[in-house]
Amino acid sequence: MSTFLDLVFVLATAAALTAALLRVARMTHRLGAGRER
Amino acid sequence: MQVFGQFLVFASLVLTAFVAALSLAGAIRRHPRWVRAASEGVAAVAWLNVAVALLLTHALVTHDFSNRYVASYSDTTMPAFYLLTAFWAGEKGALLFWVVSLSLLAAALERVHRGNESAFFGAVRSVVILALLFFDVLMVFASHPFETFLTSEGPADGSGMNPLLQNPLMAIHPPFQLAGFVAYTVPFAFSLAALITGRLDDSWIRESRRWNLLAWTLLTAGLVIGGLWAYVELGWGGFWGWDPVENAAFLPWLSGTALLHSTAVEVRRGMLRRWNHFLVALTFLLTIFATFLTRSQLISSLHAFSNSVLTPFFMDYLAVIALATGALLAWRWGALAPRERIRSLWTREALVVANSILFLLALFIVLWGTLLPKFSESPRVQDAINAAIGLWNQVSGAGLPPLRTAITVGPEWFNRVVAPVGLLILGLTALGPLVPFRTGGREAVNRAALRTGLAALGATGVVVLAYGAFRVLRTSEALDLPWTSAAETFLGRLSLPAAYGAAGVLLATWVILVAVRDTIRSVAARRAVTGASRLRTAWTLLRDNPRRYGGHAVHVGVALCFLSFSGAAVREERKDVVLTPGERLALGGEDLVLLGTHETYSDAGGFASSVSEVLAWPRGRPVPELVRAMLGGWPGVQALDNGDPPEVVLRFGSAGEARRFFANAFARTVVARDFQVVRLDRARREVHLAPAQPETLQVVPRAFHRLTEELREFVRAVGEDLVTVRSRRGDPLLVLAVADEGVFEALAGGLDTRGAFPVALASLDANAPDRVRVIPSGIGRLLAPETRFYPKFESPTTEVDIETGLLYDLYVAAAPGSGTRSASVTAMVNPLMSWLWAGSVVLLGFGFLLVFAGRGLRPERKPASAVEETVRPVIAGESRAS
Numbered sequence: 011m012s013t014f015l016d017l018v019f020v021l022a023t024a025a026a027l028t029a030a031l032l033r034v035a036r037m038t039h040r041l042g043a044g045r046e047r
Numbered sequence: 048m049q050v051f052g053q054f055l056v057f058a059s060l061v062l063t064a065f066v067a068a069l070s071l072a073g074a075i076r077r078h079p080r081w082v083r084a085a086s087e088g089v090a091a092v093a094w095l096n097v098a099v100a101l102l103l104t105h106a107l108v109t110h111d112f113s114n115r116y117v118a119s120y121s122d123t124t125m126p127a128f129y130l131l132t133a134f135w136a137g138e139k140g141a142l143l144f145w146v147v148s149l150s151l152l153a154a155a156l157e158r159v160h161r162g163n164e165s166a167f168f169g170a171v172r173s174v175v176i177l178a179l180l181f182f183d184v185l186m187v188f189a190s191h192p193f194e195t196f197l198t199s200e201g202p203a204d205g206s207g208m209n210p211l212l213q214n215p216l217m218a219i220h221p222p223f224q225l226a227g228f229v230a231y232t233v234p235f236a237f238s239l240a241a242l243i244t245g246r247l248d249d250s251w252i253r254e255s256r257r258w259n260l261l262a263w264t265l266l267t268a269g270l271v272i273g274g275l276w277a278y279v280e281l282g283w284g285g286f287w288g289w290d291p292v293e294n295a296a297f298l299p300w301l302s303g304t305a306l307l308h309s310t311a312v313e314v315r316r317g318m319l320r321r322w323n324h325f326l327v328a329l330t331f332l333l334t335i336f337a338t339f340l341t342r343s344q345l346i347s348s349l350h351a352f353s354n355s356v357l358t359p360f361f362m363d364y365l366a367v368i369a370l371a372t373g374a375l376l377a378w379r380w381g382a383l384a385p386r387e388r389i390r391s392l393w394t395r396e397a398l399v400v401a402n403s404i405l406f407l408l409a410l411f412i413v414l415w416g417t418l419l420p421k422f423s424e425s426p427r428v429q430d431a432i433n434a435a436i437g438l439w440n441q442v443s444g445a446g447l448p449p450l451r452t453a454i455t456v457g458p459e460w461f462n463r464v465v466a467p468v469g470l471l472i473l474g475l476t477a478l479g480p481l482v483p484f485r486t487g488g489r490e491a492v493n494r495a496a497l498r499t500g501l502a503a504l505g506a507t508g509v510v511v512l513a514y515g516a517f518r519v520l521r522t523s524e525a526l527d528l529p530w531t532s533a534a535e536t537f538l539g540r541l542s543l544p545a546a547y548g549a550a551g552v553l554l555a556t557w558v559i560l561v562a563v564r565d566t567i568r569s570v571a572a573r574r575a576v577t578g579a580s581r582l583r584t585a586w587t588l589l590r591d592n593p594r595r596y597g598g599h600a601v602h603v604g605v606a607l608c609f610l611s612f613s614g615a616a617v618r619e620e621r622k623d624v625v626l627t628p629g630e631r632l633a634l635g636g637e638d639l640v641l642l643g644t645h646e647t648y649s650d651a652g653g654f655a656s657s658v659s660e661v662l663a664w665p666r667g668r669p670v671p672e673l674v675r676a677m678l679g680g681w682p683g684v685q686a687l688d689n690g691d692p693p694e695v696v697l698r699f700g701s702a703g704e705a706r707r708f709f710a711n712a713f714a715r716t717v718v719a720r721d722f723q724v725v726r727l728d729r730a731r732r733e734v735h736l737a738p739a740q741p742e743t744l745q746v747v748p749r750a751f752h753r754l755t756e757e758l759r760e761f762v763r764a765v766g767e768d769l770v771t772v773r774s775r776r777g778d779p780l781l782v783l784a785v786a787d788e789g790v791f792e793a794l795a796g797g798l799d800t801r802g803a804f805p806v807a808l809a810s811l812d813a814n815a816p817d818r819v820r821v822i823p824s825g826i827g828r829l830l831a832p833e834t835r836f837y838p839k840f841e842s843p844t845t846e847v848d849i850e851t852g853l854l855y856d857l858y859v860a861a862a863p864g865s866g867t868r869s870a871s872v873t874a875m876v877n878p879l880m881s882w883l884w885a886g887s888v889v890l891l892g893f894g895f896l897l898v899f900a901g902r903g904l905r906p907e908r909k910p911a912s913a914v915e916e917t918v919r920p921v922i923a924g925e926s927r928a929s
Contacts, residue, residue, distance in 0.1 A: 012109060019105040026098035027055075033091030034062070040084040041069075 049114050052102045052193035059095045059146075060183045066092055067176040074169030082164050085172060086157055092179070093154035096147045100134075103143060103192050107133050113201040115194040116140060122207035122839070124653030129208060132218035136208050138357070139192040141225060145338070146186055148222075148229045149179050156233060156258075159905045167251075170240035171233075178232050185360055210654065210837045210844045216276035220269060224296060227266030228334035231299065233258040234306075235331035238324050242375040247382050252310045252323065254906040257898050259310070259327075263303050264894030270296060271887040282845030282860040284621065284875045286883070289461040294417040295340040298410055299333035302326055305406035308479075311594060312396045315484050317386030319396075321376065322403065324383070328372040335365055394487035398479045402472065409468045416456045416464070423454040466547045466616075470554060473609055476602050477503075477557040480565060480595070499564060503557035511549050514617075521636065544616040551613035555606035562599035562606075569596070593897050600893040607886025614855075614879025621875035625864045629810055629822070635876040637857065638664045640693070640822060642808050642829075644863055644870045645721050646743040646750045655746035656835045656846070659861035659870040662807070663850065664693045664827045674823045677805045683708060693827055694820055702816035706765055707793035709819050712809035713761050714797025721754055724798055725780065732791040734783040734798070741779065746836045749863075751779065756867035758783060764811045765790060832861040832872075856880040 066088030073081030103116070107130045112118040120140070121133040135144045153175045160168050186192065195201070211217070237255035241247055273293070274286035287293060306326040312319045339361035376383075389397050422428050433449040440447055481496050482488045488496070515537065523533035570584045577584065589596040624632055626641040633639075642660040649656065670692055678695055679687050683704045688696035699705040718724075718736065726735040736758075738744055744751050758772045758781055769790055773782040785791035807824035833846040843862070850857040856877040864871045898904070 015105070015108055019101055019108075023098050023101045023105070026094050026101060030091045030094035030098060033087050033094060037066075037084045037087040037091060040087055041080060 048102070048106065048111060049193045049195045052099065052106070052114075053191070055095065055099050055102065056187055056191065056193060059092065059099060060180075060187045062088065062095060063092050063150075063176065063180050063183050067173065067180050070169065070173045070176050074166060074173050077166060079164055082169055085169075085176075089150075089153050089157045089172065089176065092176075093150040096150045099192075100143060100147045103140065104131065104134060106193075107131065110205070111201075112203070112205050113195050114192075115196060115201075116192050118196075118201050118205040120205070120208055122205040125208060125213070126651055128215075129213050129218065132212075133208050135221040135225065136212055139186075139190045139194070141221065142182060142186050142190050143192045144222065144225055145229055146179065146182050148226050149175070149182065149232060152229060152233065153179060155904065159903070167240050167244045167246050170243045171236045174236035174239045175232055178236070181364055185357060189357055189360060207837070207839045210835060210840055211280060213652070214276060214280050216272055216279065220272040220276055223265055223272055224269030225338075227262055227264075227269050228299070228338055230258060230262030230265055231303065231327075231331050231334050234262065234327050238327040239372065239375065242324060242372075242379050245379070245382070247320070247379060249314045249317070249320075252313055256310065257902075257904050259303075259307060260894065261898045261904070263300075263307055264891060264898060266296075266300050266303060267887075267894065268891050270300060271884075271891065275884065278880075279847060279849065280844070282847050282873065284847075284858050284860075284873070284877060285458075285615075286880075287458075289413075289416070289458045291417050292337075292341050294413050294461075295333075295337035297413060299330045299337060301406050301410040301413070302330040302333060305403045306330055308399050309403050312399045312484075316396050318389070319400070319403075320383045320385060321380065324372075324376055326403070328368070328376075332365060332368060335361065335368070339365070390485070391487040393482060395479060395482050395484040398475055398482060402475050402479065405468055405472045405475070409465055409472070412464050412468065413461070416461055420453050420455045423450070463543070466544075469609075469612075470547065470550050473551070473554040473558060473606070476605060477554060477561050480599065480602070481561055495561075495564070499560040500557055503553055503560055506556045507549060507553040510552055525633070548613040548616035551609050551616065555609040555613070558602050558606040558609075562603050566596060566599055589896075590901055593900070597893055597897040601890055601897075604886045604888075604890030604893065607882050607889060609886075611879045611881075611883035611886065614882070615877070618875070618878055621873070623871070623873045625869050625871045627869045629808055629820075632872060632874060633666065634857075634874050635855075636666055638666045638693075639830075639859070639872070639874055640664065640808075641861075641870055641872065642822065643717070643720075644753070644861075644868070646740065646747060648740045648742040648746070652835075654835045654837045655743040655750075656833045657747065657750070657861075657863040657870075658831050658833050659863075659872065661830045661832065661848075661859050661861065661872065661874075662693065662822065662827045663830060663857060668692060670695055670823060670826065674805065674826055678821065678823060681708075681805070688818070690820055693822055695823060696812070697819045697821060699817050699819070703789060705811065705817050705819050706769075706787075707789050709809055709811050710761075710765065710790045710793040711797040712804070712806050712819070712821070714794045715800065715804045716806065716808065717757055717761070718798060721757065722781075727795055727798065729795070732785045732788070734785070734794065736781045736783065738779055744779065746838055747863075753863070753867045755781065760868065830857070830859045832859045834862045851881050853881060854878065 066085055069081050069088060070085035072078065073085050103114075105111075106114045106117045107121055108127065110117070110121070110123050116137060116139045117133075120136045121130055125133070134140045153172070156175065157172070160171075234255040237251040237258075241251035270293075273296070277288065278284075278286040306323065309319045309326060310323050313323050339357065389400070391397065423432070429450050436447050436449055439445065477499070478496060481492055481499075483492070515534075519530055519534045519537050522528065522536060523530045526533070528536075566585065566588070569588055570581055573579075573584050573588065574581065579587070585596070589600075620635050622632055622634055626632060628641055628643045631638045631640045640662045642662055644657055644659045646655055646657050648654075675687055675695060678684065678697060681697070683699050684697045685700055686698045688698055690696045697705075697708070699708060721739055722736040723739050724734060725737050726733075728735070738751065738754055755772070755774060762770045762772050762783075769785065769787040771784045771786075773784065774780070783794070785794060803824075805823055805825075806821045808822040810820050812818040812820055828850060830848040830850060832848040834843045835846060836843045845860050845862065847858060847860040849859075858875045858877050860873040861870045863869075
């Protein structure tokens with residue numbers, strides 16, 4: 011039971027963190043974008 | 048794992064600060080790259096906070112007691128569901144909940160305003176992110192959810208959650224309440240953004256209208272669920288006790304409700320523009336104040352579950368916001384001048400102004416009553432008051448005594464003072480929708496008001512007369528008085544609350560009539576053109592003009608709640624008595640009979656509970672013939688005598704036969720429930736008994752005394768020469784030794800047999816030894832209130848049993864009495880309680896429907912009035928109200 015719970019939470023947390031990192035990446039991209047203009 | 052959590056919380060703070068800086072700089076410098084980056088950053092913050100929330104949830108469900116918060120608010124015996132809700136049981140978790148929900152709200156706001164790069168929305172975003180940053184800072188530096196123990200790995204088991212909070216309603220009350228508080232950040236941000244950027248038209252109201260409604264509905268849901276919890280869990284029979292924290296949560300509701308109404312005036316008439324900015328700021332400040340009051344021990348309260356270090360932070364935050372908003376409002380004061388004037392007091396806008404004043408008056412009263420005890424605690428305030436009293440005594444010659452202790456005001460004070468204001472507001476609720484904007488009430492409107500008012504008056508007259516007649520008849524019946532003197536007693540005891548109750552019925556009926564009449568007429572008018580079905584037409588109307596028809600629906604919900612309050616105002620029947628098994632209590636038209644008390648142990652919940660079984664029987668109603676026939680056909684029963692229903696008297700051929708039946712009944716009802724038979728010694732005629740559930744005795748040791756007493760009671764009834772009871776010190780074994788063979792066989796036979804027995808409670812008649820008084824089983828309505836004992840918490844909690852009815856609730860709470868077999872029972876009749884919950888369902892259902900129907904939370908493009916203008920010529924009618 012405990013390992014299953016751990017797995018579920020690890021996956022969910024990892025997913026949330028990935029989404030956050032993706033957004034951070036897009037944020038830095040947006041900060042950089044337009045500099046060429 | 049906790050270190051990872053600490054890292055993520057810190058990362059979230061840094062990221063939020065960075066996004067706040069980007070957002071601010073982008074808004075000020077009008078820098079599109081920064082604005083776009085900030086927009087992405089908001090989503091990043093939201094996801095990061097979701098990850099933080101998942102980590103804390105994981106620590107809770109896996110019992111990671113190295114986390115201080117987990118160790119303080121959960122333990123290994125708690126059911127999984129409450130492990131999840133322990134998230135918001137304490138301050139740190141609640142703070143994290145605030146942070147997570149505010150960041151999710153910010154992300155949702157970002158989503159519905161996708162691509163919006165205006166300076167205005169930039170300001171909105173900045174305000175929301177700064178509000179988030181404040182709570183982030185608070186969480187990281189003052190109240191960290193991933194705090195660990197300095198010197199150890201943490202305890203082996205946690206301290207568990209306060210049992211009062213282990214209730215499904217309490218599990219969902221905080222998230223609604225907190226989400227309601229949090230959601231008011233959005234309308235506030237729109238208002239502030241309008242003031243900052245100078246976009247001072249009504250667009251901030253139109254764009255935040257649904258958010259405003261969402262916050263209001265969530266807050267209302269929080270209050271209603273909290274009230275329901277108090278009703279079913281606290282055992283005092285009420286739903287609102289004017290506790291400081293209830294009041295604190297009520298304050299933003301009052302100003303928020305005023306805001307919902309006054310914003311409409313700005314959209315339609317360009318008036319109350321300063322007022323709306325003031326109200327939204329006030330509401331936001333009050334949500335912060337309420338949170339602060341809940342979490343601090345400034346005022347001792349039921350809700351102060353923890354001490355807090357947050358007080359100075361909150362005070363500073365409140366002061367900064369108040370000053371900033373005040374300064375902005377002062378700066379834009381001239382530009383916010385009303386565009387039009389009120390032409391007559393008999394217009395919608397004038398009524399809304401009255402509504403605002405009344406709501407603020409109620410707010411002031413509640414605030415005063417809440418803070419007065421705190422202020423008057425201070426010796427300096429007491430000195431000042433005493434100086435005033437002294438002066439008054441000198442001037443008037445009155446001998447008022449000086450004040451020595453803090454002034455406290457109880458629920459009665461609040462009820463007495465707030466009720467008239469509430470009734471006035473209810474009156475406005477009836478009138479408001481009738482009277483149009485600008486032009487005001489013409490003859491047709493006045494006629495409509497008069498007609499609906501008269502109809503409501505008629506209906507109230509009928510209700511009041513019927514209620515009065517019912518009470519008089521009941522009194523004359525119960526006290527055996529002629530009805531004239533009963534009526535005199537009844538009239539003599541009428542008091543102010545009864546008058547409030549009657550006024551409540553009148554005004555609530557009026558509100559419902561006005562709303563229903565307008566809806567029916569509009570549906571009919573539209574159907575005359577379109578020919579669609581009634582339901583479909585009603586839905587179209589609601590969709591096209593949510594302000595008007597949604598408002599009607601919500602008002603009907605409010606009116607139903609007020610009808611329930613009117614019932615509560617005349618609530619009289621409450622009894623607190625100690626009963627022994629078989630004893631009865633007259634309540635209203637019912638007889639409540641205590642059948643017995645027994646203990647059970649809940650493995651899942653980790654608590655022991657004393658359950659009292661109370662039979663509710665409509666007074667005097669005879670026992671059904673079928674049941675009587677069954678009792679009459681029992682072997683040995685010679686005849687049935689009439690007892691006081693639901694009691695039936697069984698007559699036997701001899702005293703011995705009666706005794707044997709009684710022994711048999713005792714074995715099948717009491718012994719089978721409370722004991723397990725360890726040994727049946729037929730040779731010595733002994734029955735060795737042990738408590739049915741030894742676990743309960745570990746939690747409630749005195750329950751053993753009750754078990755012993757049950758056996759002794761049996762011995763006393765049958766006769767000590769025939770039966771004796773033995774027990775050894777330190778041994779939970781009880782031995783019943785029976786001298787009489789017949790009694791022993793009856794007892795043993797009762798223990799052997801399984802299956803239905805038509806008797807719930809039996810007693811030997813002391814005066815007539817051949818008779819046994821019984822209460823048949825399976826009749827009447829059984830109520831089973833409990834008292835629960837948790838091993839880790841000293842004070843037991845009550846679980847009341849409520850029989851909900853259309854006209855009244857039968858409410859029973861019971862605790863094992865100090866006497867060994869007794870139970871102290873609190874029973875009451877609560878008139879019209881279910882109407883409160885029904886009204887709340889209507890209110891909240893339509894509230895949420897209006898938030899999410901149609902365009903949802905996306906900004907409104909066209910004011911609703913534009914649609915109205917095209918519909919209006921179609922609805923030919925006298926009422927042009929909207």
